[in-house]
Amino acid sequence: MYRSALLVQRLLTVVCLAACSGGAWADQVLATPPELESGYRSGLQPVRASRHMVAAANPLASEAGRAMLRAGGSAIDAAIAMQMVLTLVEPQSSGIGGGGFILYWDGQRVQAYDGRETAPAGVTERLFLQADGSPMAFRAAQIGGRSVGVPGVLRALKLAHDQHGKLPWKDLFAPAIALAREGFTVSPRLHTLIAGDPSIARSPAMAAYFLDREGKPLAVGTRLRNPALAQTLQRIAQQGVEAFYSGEIAQAMVAQVRQHANAGMLSLEDLQGYQAKERQPLCGAYKAWNICGMPPPSSGGVTVLQTLGILQALQLTSAQHDLANLPPHEVDSVAGLEPAPQAVHLIAEAERLAYADRALYLADSDYVPVPVSALLAPAYLAARSQRVGEFSMKHARPGTPPGVHLALAPDRSPLRISTSHLSAVDDSGQALAMTTSVESAFGSHLMVGGFMLNNQLTDFSFLPAENGKPVANRVQPGKRPLSAMAPTLVFARDSGELLASLGSPGGSQIIGYVNKALIGLLDWRLDPQQAANLPNFGSRNAGTEVEAGLTSAALIRQLAAWGHEVTPLTMTSGMQIIQRTTNGWAGGADPRREGVALGD
Template sequence: MRLAPLATLCTLALLTAACGSSHPPAALAPEIGTGYRSGLQPVHAKRHMAAAANPLATAAGLEMLRKGGSAIDAAVAMQAVLTLVEPQSSGIGGGAFILYWDGRQVQAYDGRETAPQGANAMQFLKPDGTPMAFAQAQIGGLSVGVPGALKALELAHRQHGKLPWKTLFGPAIELARNGFAVSPRLHALIAADRFIARSPELARYLLTPEGKPLPVGSQLKNPALADTLQAIASEGADALYQGRLAQAITRQVNRHANPGSLALKDLAGYRAVERQPVCADYKQWRICGMPPPSSGGVAVLQTLGILEALGQRDPRLNIAGMPPVPAATPAGLTPDANAVHLVAEAERLAYADRAQYLADPGFVPVNVKGLTSSVYLAERARLIGERSMGHAEAGVPPGANLALAPDRSPLRISTSQVSVVDGLGGALSMTTSVEAAFGSHLLVEGFLLNNQLTDFSFIPEEHGLPVANRIEPGKRPRSSMAPTLVFERASGQLVATLGSPGGSQIIQYVNKALLGLLDWKLDPQAAVDLPNFGSRNVQTEVEAGLMGPQIIQQLRARGHEVAEMEMTSGTQVIVRDGEGWAAGADPRREGSAAGD
């Protein structure tokens, strides 16, 4: 099939604002908020700490740490529980990026989903050549990629696990068999999802016989997931990728009214990949993040590098001199308007490069060194002035591949975060996802399948040039997940592990937390509590109800098109605190931290 002309592609309402070389990608609505928990305090521990998006997952991680387990032991147990209690965000039917510190080196484990061998670049185009609406692509088998989270966890566990693999699934199996209380957030997301009622297996699981969302506090059991986890505990990750479970997955994907091409050979052939983390200096720290196919590590390092270059050029632009100010909001603080301006402008530049260059390095040469070069970032910083640039164009770093078109796909949402420090000198940051809320809505043997193929560009080429993030068989879709580790440059000592869910806004959330911790010297809870803000190279986004109105007025006076919106981060931060650790959990979700 030949692609329709660009003018035809732009007729779809979802992408209208994204077409034309001077326009940014469209942004879908963020994940719904379920309240802001004011008054949270940092959690302190001496030996070890676990933090996750649900207290039951946190408890499972702490149980493994108390048994002498490593950070990866805790993470496996936490992911298994999250599969049960937070199915809207992550699970063994999805993917994960893991950043691991064993006390000597940082390792990056890529458990991102892959496109089946039957996938093709045109699969999210309608017969007339225009892109499908997002929901049309999301629901059903067409969007399902080969899951990777379990394989990445197993790979890291083989290298760093201290407890037997089968031990790690005990808490999740017990909860699945005996039941857990439906949380307010899970209830709210079930109630907000109009597609659950159209997905028979999922409806039977998450709705009452009358078709209503399960009430808060009702006991939800999942014996099918308990059996699945028992098989994985006994047989290893291959239990999911071969045999009975693999057959159930492919059958569900291919029999749907919106079928995909996932085959048994795709599951059997999946491999997690160990990659070189992306690291760069920022002031007196060394920041390490996830490399492509995630854009998160590069974009965070670009933002910080641009901000550092601004401060070096003019001390008045040093972001450290722009701390948050008191505000009569639930957060208690609001960012300084100058800081919001500089961060939003730096992020516009980073997101522009993200759309142009970042994709699976197995298919597209990604010039990470050029994109994170201090010389290049200093050049980019010179584009920032007193007024907002509105929309940034991609730069041309040394060695850039100019034979690509920018990705103008909508920017999407939904994920989870796990952070751990163990008592053995190790630490982990893992961001894990099924993509949109409840993924593809296909429930198989107790767990949900992802819809990660919609993280590829729906439009494979523009003006005769290929989009780096187009769909190709075996390829991993670009992500914004940004698990991050921070070190002191002088001593090499670990300072912090952090990350956040939030789709394409993850980069903003991690940037905000890093600035709060490092430049503004906030404790981890205060850094997470700060109102979210930034730009995905569209409007300047600020968190509704938390950003002071005077700050918004000042931004508009400097030419910013300000969008007040829910910005539902779920950041988990653990920071060195003297001889021990302090942690902060995001007040926008129901996560927690615990340690000894």
Template sequence: MALLVSACSHGDLPAPAAPEIASGYRSGLHAVRAERQMAAAANPLATAAGLEMLRQGGSAIDAAIAMQAVLTLVEPQSSGIGGGAFILYWDGTRAQAFDGRETAPQGASARQFLQPNGAPMRFADAQIGGLSVGVPGALRALELAHQQHGRLAWKTLFGPAIKLARDGFPVSPRLHALIGADRFITQSPQLARYFLTPDGQPLPVGTPLRNPELAASLEAIATEGADALYQGALAHAISAQVNAHSNPGSLSLADLSGYRAKARDPVCAPYKRWQVCGMPPPSSGGVAVLQTLGILEALGKRDGQWDIAKLQPSGLAPRADAVHLIAEAERLAYADRAQYLADPSFVQVNVKGLLSPAYLASRAEQVGERSMGRAQAGVPPGLNLALAPDRSPLRTSTSQVVAVDRFGGALSMTTSIEAAFGAHVMVGGFLLNNQLTDFSFVPDEQGKPVANRLEPGKRPRSSMAPTLVFERESGQLVAALGSPGGSQIIQYVNKALIGLLDWKLDPQAAIDMPNFGSRNLATEVEAGRVSPALLRQLQERGHKVTEIDMTSGTQMIVRDGDGWLGSADPRREGSAAGD
């Protein structure tokens, strides 16, 4: 029996803050060329570890495991083995998705982020402590992918991170800035001892930072496999820290030992002469990116003047017409995201209907010369549950790695611990996630459940959008890309894809171009990087425009003839390197 769809609006919510602060923009970056293999990550030390594995004959997944281990050490605020990951993998013949999203403990409650009066908690009150910690999934997903596609021994992959943790690495300008911007570090004795000087100041740039506890944890994982985190002494320490916190959670040993990563089919759809593949639910990223592209393609077919490929930027300055069309398409995609997308083990997600070309063409009919302001969710063909829209806070602290190997394999992995420094709980030298705050704080409205409500064993919805692009005719891999940035990830990946595919920019220029888009709130543009003329032209079209930090961290590897071009985002400290 078909059920009616709620058409509740989101209300007039303010634009959410960026999940990680800006820490400088590096001008003058260029795409790096490689002939056979390449790795790109959010920190040069992680990139070097990935390339080292590729040089030893490793696969793209081998490189990703080494990079994730190093990122746990050098970019602890963003990702790590205490969090989750989504992996999109191409083995040369087929694409797979590996879901390492965290799960809610069995002791979790749908109403645990509500105050006694029924109002949602402040985000910080929910984030800090054990209450927000989900069962980590990144390591299990990496293990599952390695079992199928690894070429090097598991133990080998942790060598670079173990050495760096033992010997130390210099605190980077970005890590220094993020430590200084975090007001909760001083409230955690563990984090204060590790990240602050004896007089309570952020560790200066260049300070050698050693982490013998993490070295010991990684040595155990290298020797015993992922079981070292999910069973035994480390699992006991994780559960104890979560439950003993002043803001306690309910993560149990059974939750840890029972966690399973999942292999899923990617969501793929044609876009012009390409096939674009992304992460399926519980991530919303793949569906939302494909919806945006499908709406834009429908707009171009409806009116040739609205073909996004014809709206080329001037240098790196986007045209107002292009920003208008992309922002309007994103409003429609974000409205559907809030209404329908969640863990498919708990909610029937109508992916086929949401990506139906006829449905996307009907959504495109809502785009006009002036901004629609606030889009409502549509009614895709097929069964749609009666649901209320999700109003949960839109933040995530995340990292991105991409790799291609000499064997024809490629990977895009987005990995996260949610907000900056996660739950601010450190165990075994690494930080635990606060991913439970990615669920809706409000489980139901007006008698209708929210699809992304918190339930025991459920995976929270994400915006992470690791993406692979192929030529439709030949099936050849064109690009692997993705970005951190919370709910703005969808915007960042859309901009990079359109820059690469429609505007024929090289990967560095596609990343460097100012960020812009809409999360179905205001139209957002990257502060300090767009002209007053663009702002005025958007306002004349009815856009409410906000200038905000849009700290993407896109990594991209693109086929270039018989070789590859790799690029990293100048807004963070990543790099690409290859042979």
């Protein structure tokens, strides 16, 4: 049972500490939103299966994925069915109008599929600048056609399906089409996000769909049908992805983008010319494991591996720095376990160093020479680890790997992503980790054919240059914006056996969420549900962030004593984890959202 009284008491303790301590972080405490107060599901246990498993952000999506596995489908078959259902039931987070990254294990090798959106050919570096050269406000940039990138998730799914699919393409759309026609019930999370978005009322298509006759958010439990999406998915199922990238659907997308008051540059040529890319995955050693993630234009793989590499270098210097010797402890809270203060200190400091490099060096490697190998070199990370001391460095400067000479300015724009993650393992042992997004909640707020169009172009730096130096992640035609999405696969170094598939939504906090889960699984030997349950924490090279309502006063006091400027705030991760066990698989879903793991 959810212990709301305890959570409120803990939150008040956190707020009191912040307000009463007189620290620099006192005015940064954020109120806990309704979704955390009413949504954290305590008491979840790992789901176990012997044959196959899926994990997604909504039970209906998980059920669709499991149905594909039961029919003999592969992990990519399950992922396609889940993504189509998520387009319907979680429109605020992902869908066919957005993009995503897929890591795939076929039993022999890891492949990385890049379905990230691209900037239309007609954009310029001044896309998000006002007439006086200052950057636009985020909301002004987000709403409307200006922010819409060329959607890529369907082409990425099709590319992976061509190589690894077992079931016919059209069959994978059947669950979503049926749900769109027959309807699904509005969940508490969807209701909360509708209620918290005043821009919905100003979008006629969204208002007609998400609000009742009195203009109020659809109540929890309302049956919501989407015949327009059913028709869209039926076309794509029968005619293939070209039905999306050309013809009536493409024309409708272009019209919506170009005719909006905040018009964008999307064209039919942009849609028809979009290509998903297969890229070389990034894999690196951490202790007894190999961790594989996405390469640029995602920063997830690089930044996770940098963090783990710095932590490993620290652990080689002293057993006191070995996270395996700093396990979480029992606390009287909803989460049940809390990381040790020393562990939070070390991880946050390592993340500061990694995020500093991320802001300077990372972008679409098709446009910018990203020094991935240099950034991940063990000697470089060992040198970076020497910056970590007993007290917090508060703010890290980017490093300069040997042989790297780039005249760039840092990207200072935070990523705001409403995203989803799904994982799958099939009967033959093929596995997938996929993170998928429309960027901010409900994307651009443009609705076409029953789905939301993304606002991913706001993931570019609004400022193209600073002090005469270009920003690597500036807007350029055809370029893919930097992402923090971090789908991850874990392998045993000695046997090469797949051990886990995981990932999370959460904007630029995704990297910290994945770091926490990996350390929980590997160093602390937690089961996947325990790893997901742990209070979130970390640093994006500013304050040290801890999860409001789930973090003890004692932990905050100790971090403050070590010089951390602690910021308690809502950290609504959406972790999905599948982990190998001696008898098959165990799955864990983040208690902060609605997801479930299902298997047989």
